[in-house]
Amino acid sequence: MSSEKTTATSGSGDIVRSLELLWGSDEPGTRGPKRGLTLDRVVTAAIEVADAEGLDAVSMRRLSAELGVGTMSLYRYVPGKAELLDLMLDRVRRARVDPDAPPPPDWRHAVETMARTNLDLYRRHPWLLKVNQARTVLGPGALQGLELALTGLKSMGLTDPETVSVILAVESFVSGIVRMEADAVQAAKETGVSDEEFWKRQEPVLSRAMASGDYPLIAALSEDTFSTDFDHFAFGLRALLAGFESLVARRAAERRE
Structure with missing residues (x-):
């Protein structure tokens, strides 16, 4: 990084x-x-x-x-x-678009493909996190990516602004996950202190705070709560998909009515 x-x-x-x-x-x-x-x-x-x-x-x-x-x-x-x-x-952006790839079978696969493709993009090019892209100059790569996303999400049956919002939600989620990863690596690199050592140094004070009874919910958290083995990306993506599922079902019901 x-x-x-x-x-x-x-x-x-x-x-x-x-x-x-x-x-x-x-x-x-x-x-x-x-x-x-x-x-x-x-x-x-x-x-x-x-x-x-x-x-x-x-x-x-x-x-x-x-x-x-x-x-x-x-x-x-x-x-x-x-x-x-x-x-x-x-x-x-253009490198992440495969024009010969078959279209995703449904919008759920499209969302998951979009998320995993963006995750790979940020991990391969971490400098992207340093760029303010609020104003993107629209070249072939940008438009190809947007066209592919819109094609995959068309079956959701949402309005155009809502469909764009789905894209933004996925992009924001992925960039947040990668930024968290990059910040952790950068903090260790700049300070020379590993994550393990950083939290170990705080242990005496945190132990007294937990024993005080002032933070009962935090004190009751399981030992694996902050384990690095937990896949926050996979969990967050499942939650996003569940939320989109609910919205799509509601829109479908409204159309039937």
Whole structure:
């Protein structure tokens, strides 16, 4: 996981240029001498650096060293880091879409597939947690992912805003789980204190607090309450599906009436 603390913002550069590059309406690198470089290689290198060292490590200077070209050569392909970030985000989104995969048999499988795909995406690219994506520049990857999600959820019989809300609920749940995992790893890395040692240091004070009788419900919790063996992702996903089941059934009953 990355040690970066800053947050980047998608869509913070030249939006028109980002869209041109995302949709191929502008051919980068056509001016000046050929360098054997492509936009695809630049974006791939940027993602590899971000995966290994975090988003803060991505710079035009660093990428030029990785690619073995002069820094100014990169500006023939992408205006700067802000636009490059838009391309990186769309690339990793597109990678999670398999156009040849059979459609899910029902909306329940669609929700579970969406959740597990996003979980894998965040775990493979933890720098995504550092990006404010409130304003997404919509490239092919983003639209392909949304189209796939809408296709899978169509059978729920919800309104369009409700269907989008299902997508947001799943995304928020998954990103919250992964953020919790990443924060735990980062805390241990930054302090040099393991989770086990951190809680052991608090044990004397917590034992006295539990013996005081002021916290009877906490004191009565089972020993495995906070066990790392418990799968919070699986439990939360089952709860989400149960809630969606109830909503879908209610909507179906309303239509019959």
